[in-house]
Amino acid sequence: MDVDRLNRWLTLGANVGVLLGLFFLIAELNQTGEMNRGETRNQVASELSELLRDVGNSPQLADLIVKAEHSGELTDSEKLQYTRHILSMLRYFENVHYQYRQGLYDEEEFSTQKEAWRKVYASSKPVVAIWCDFRATFSNEYRREFDGLLSEYRCD
Numbered sequence: 401m402d403v404d405r406l407n408r409w410l411t412l413g414a415n416v417g418v419l420l421g422l423f424f425l426i427a428e429l430n431q432t433g434e435m436n437r438g439e440t441r442n443q444v445a446s447e448l449s450e451l452l453r454d455v456g457n458s459p460q461l462a463d464l465i466v467k468a469e470h471s472g473e474l475t476d477s478e479k480l481q482y483t484r485h486i487l488s489m490l491r492y493f494e495n496v497h498y499q500y501r502q503g504l505y506d507e508e509e510f511s512t513q514k515e516a517w518r519k520v521y522a523s524s525k526p527v528v529a530i531w532c533d534f535r536a537t538f539s540n541e542y543r544r545e546f547d548g549l550l551s552e553y554r555c556d
Contacts, residue, residue, distance in 0.1 A: 447492055454485075461485065468526045486521075486530045493517055494542045501541060514549070522549035531555070 455461050461481070468474055468482045496513050499505040521527045532555035535543055547555070 447495070469524060472526060482526070483530050486527050487534060489521065490531065490534070490538070490546075493521075493546070494538055497542045497545055498539070514545070517546065518549040518551075522546065523552055525553050528553035528555070 455465065464474070464478055464482055465485070467478070474482060493513070496505060496510065500507075500510040521531075528550060531546065531550075535547070535555060538546070
């Protein structure tokens with residue numbers, strides 16, 4: 401009888417240990433998820449800061465963007481530089497969209513980003529022309545999202 405009783409106590413102790421282990425595992429997973437969201441937010445903010453800093457630190461790039469937006473008369477090398485700049489912004493947006501779909505970017509921040517895309521990029525004729533030329537190179541989910549922002553200018 402004593403062995404049977406000891407066996408029951410050991411089994412109970414093992415079960416309690418397993419439950420405690422599961423509890424700690426769930427707590428750690430929640431903490432890891434929060435850390436991932438924080439790291440993602442930081443990385444996304446850093447990428448955007450870098451892209452904006454490029455324009456702020458380069459009067460030539462700033463002049464090129466103004467020229468593209470207003471006169472549209474660009475040399476071949478200017479077209480290449482402007483296209484690459486816009487594509488880098490669109491890739492950044494695609495990354496934000498992906499992080500949002502993965503649950504690593506919250507709804508409020510994503511909505512704010514999306515509104516900026518609509519106001520600054522989706523309403524610009526030269527940006528939309530580049531988008532239309534390269535849209536097939538972006539993910540289907542992001543393509544639908546960005547296409548939904550287009551109003552004044554659209555792809556044929």
